[in-house]
Amino acid sequence: MYIAMVSAECAPIAKAGGLGDVVHGLSRELLALGQEVEVFLPGYDSLRHDLIEGRREVYRNLRVPYFDQWIDCRVDSGEVDGVTCFFIEPDSPHRFFKRGRIYGESDDADRFAFFCRAVLEFMLISGRRPDVIHCHDWQTALVPVLLFELYQRLGLTDVRVCYSLHNVGYQGVVGESILRQVGLDPARLMTADRLQDPADPRAVNLMKGGIVFSNFVNTVSPRYAWEIQNTEQGMGLQDVLKTHDGKFGGVLNGIDDAVWNPATDRHIPEPFDADRLEGKEANRRALRAYLGLVQAEKPIVAVVSRLDYQKGVYLLRFGIAHACALDCQLALLGAALDPVVAEQFRRLQEDTEGHPDCRLVLAYDEELSHLIYAGADMILIPSIYEPCGLTQMIAMKYGVVPIARRVGGLADTVFDANYSDRPFEERNGYLFDDLTESALASAMERAIDLWRNHPEYFRQLQINGMRVDRSWGRPARQYLDIYSHIRVH
Numbered sequence: 213m214y215i216a217m218v219s220a221e222c223a224p225i226a227k228a229g230g231l232g233d234v235v236h237g238l239s240r241e242l243l244a245l246g247q248e249v250e251v252f253l254p255g256y257d258s259l260r261h262d263l264i265e266g267r268r269e270v271y272r273n274l275r276v277p278y279f280d281q282w283i284d285c286r287v288d289s290g291e292v293d294g295v296t297c298f299f300i301e302p303d304s305p306h307r308f309f310k311r312g313r314i315y316g317e318s319d320d321a322d323r324f325a326f327f328c329r330a331v332l333e334f335m336l337i338s339g340r341r342p343d344v345i346h347c348h349d350w351q352t353a354l355v356p357v358l359l360f361e362l363y364q365r366l367g368l369t370d371v372r373v374c375y376s377l378h379n380v381g382y383q384g385v386v387g388e389s390i391l392r393q394v395g396l397d398p399a400r401l402m403t404a405d406r407l408q409d410p411a412d413p414r415a416v417n418l419m420k421g422g423i424v425f426s427n428f429v430n431t432v433s434p435r436y437a438w439e440i441q442n443t444e445q446g447m448g449l450q451d452v453l454k455t456h457d458g459k460f461g462g463v464l465n466g467i468d469d470a471v472w473n474p475a476t477d478r479h480i481p482e483p484f485d486a487d488r489l490e491g492k493e494a495n496r497r498a499l500r501a502y503l504g505l506v507q508a509e510k511p512i513v514a515v516v517s518r519l520d521y522q523k524g525v526y527l528l529r530f531g532i533a534h535a536c537a538l539d540c541q542l543a544l545l546g547a548a549l550d551p552v553v554a555e556q557f558r559r560l561q562e563d564t565e566g567h568p569d570c571r572l573v574l575a576y577d578e579e580l581s582h583l584i585y586a587g588a589d590m591i592l593i594p595s596i597y598e599p600c601g602l603t604q605m606i607a608m609k610y611g612v613v614p615i616a617r618r619v620g621g622l623a624d625t626v627f628d629a630n631y632s633d634r635p636f637e638e639r640n641g642y643l644f645d646d647l648t649e650s651a652l653a654s655a656m657e658r659a660i661d662l663w664r665n666h667p668e669y670f671r672q673l674q675i676n677g678m679r680v681d682r683s684w685g686r687p688a689r690q691y692l693d694i695y696s697h698i699r700v701h
């Protein structure tokens with residue numbers, strides 16, 4: 213089967229968060245299963261060019277309609293970890309993808325709408341006829357709309373679309389001129405059953421369009437699938453998801469075990485696995501040394517997160533203080549896009565400067581994240597909502613016990629040491645429900661108490677988490693079933 217991934221991110225060359233990991237890991241696994249996969253990305257100037265092999269121009273002067281004019285694009289291709297990627301580079305004064313970063317620009321909707329049209333135009337002109345286009349999140353939601361409104365008639369006749377929702381907190385709600393920009397007719401599409409935003413009838417909701425026009429829609433865990441249909445986590449899309457219930461489901465993400473494997477990880481000083489858990493000790497020492505923490509027999513509590521509202525930044529700040537109050541060590545690695553949140557954490561960093569047990573690294577640092585996972589004992593994940601969450605899955609692979617809020621994919625993967633109805637061999641962490649300091653504090657205290665007073669049980673929790681198969685094998689086969697179900701031939 214020929215699958216075209218269309219996405220705003222793909223790790224490691226263009227990653228802002230978990231979406232990049234998923235596109236990369238899933239594409240590689242589909243290739244390993246014998247499928248043909250190509251990834252289509254904007255040609256950002258911020259791409260990690262050093263990680264792209266054999267980059268070359270494959271198309272010049274691709275004329276992409278833009279309002280009543282057009283913009284010429286160049287298309288390059290190259291290999292990333294064995295996966296063929298295409299990069300769309302418009303040549304225009306807008307400099308759509310020459311902004312030094314992936315997101316956070318005031319014209320993000322225009323930039324990604326243009327990308328959607330350009331990808332379909334390139335497929336049409338270069339003779340590509342995927343069995344399935346798999347697109348992701350609001351940035352690529354116009355692909356199915358454009359396909360079924362325009363490109364099917366032009367020649368992309370038998371192409372079907374699978375659309376994955378990684379984060380319903382960002383839906384792409386914008387003015388209707390976006391439709392005219394890409395050549396769609398607002399009069400046809402601005403209706404309650406198509407792209408009209410449920411809250412604001414004058415606005416376009418791109419994610420809603422993706423849901424309505426795709427052949428299959430999924431999100432990244434079964435629990436989040438239920439939450440966005442039945443609770444306020446749907447952020448206004450509950451009804452449209454219920455209307456389209458017959459083509460909607462949840463597929464739990466995997467993690468790439470070539471990248472996230474403590475037995476083979478080149479970024480950590482001492483390899484280890486569930487049978488050699490002692491190996492973690494050298495990594496704990498290395499982590500303390502790297503961060504300038506004292507070498508003391510205290511549990512290391514970690515945070516590795518985008519510092520975003522979704523991740524419960526308020527509770528994270530409390531958790532940092534509480535870990536220190538409970539005489540633990542604390543290692544945070546996080547980056548904030550929001551200037552207010554960035555400032556709060558910068559201040560906290562200043563206040564904890566020189567503290568023997570507490571270090572905040574406010575940056576995006578992939579390599580350091582490996583050392584933190586390898587060296588930490590526990591990780592805090594107090595998310596307000598969490599479609600799947602890769603952090604807890606990676607952490608558990610490295611013998612780190614998650615302390616997480618019982619939402620979305622966290623509830624599907626973390627099973628409480630004390631209160632789960634699962635057998636002990638499946639329990640692997642600590643959960644809390646309420647979005648309150650006391651709920652988080654009590655889960656942290658239970659975990660830290662076990663570490664101090666019952667180390668053998670704590671070790672067993674670590675091993676339980678490490679033994680679970682979290683590779684892409686199973687989810688990739690589930691996606692293949694979806695693709696087979698919707699494809700034409």
Ligand SMILES: Nc1ncnc2c1ncn2[C@@H]1O[C@H](COP(=O)(O)OP(=O)(O)O[C@H]2O[C@H](CO)[C@@H](O)[C@H](O)[C@H]2O)[C@@H](O)[C@H]1O
Binds near residue numbers: 234465547578603
């Ligand atoms: N400062 C930093 N430095 C280095 N690495 C960092 C980092 N901050 C975060 N990371 C890494 O980025 C990834 C984050 O994955 P998540 O699934 O937790 O996040 P995200 O919310 O971005 O993704 C969204 O999409 C994914 C994929 O579907 C869903 O799992 C998730 O619930 C949804 O919110 C992990 O690999 C983590 O190690």
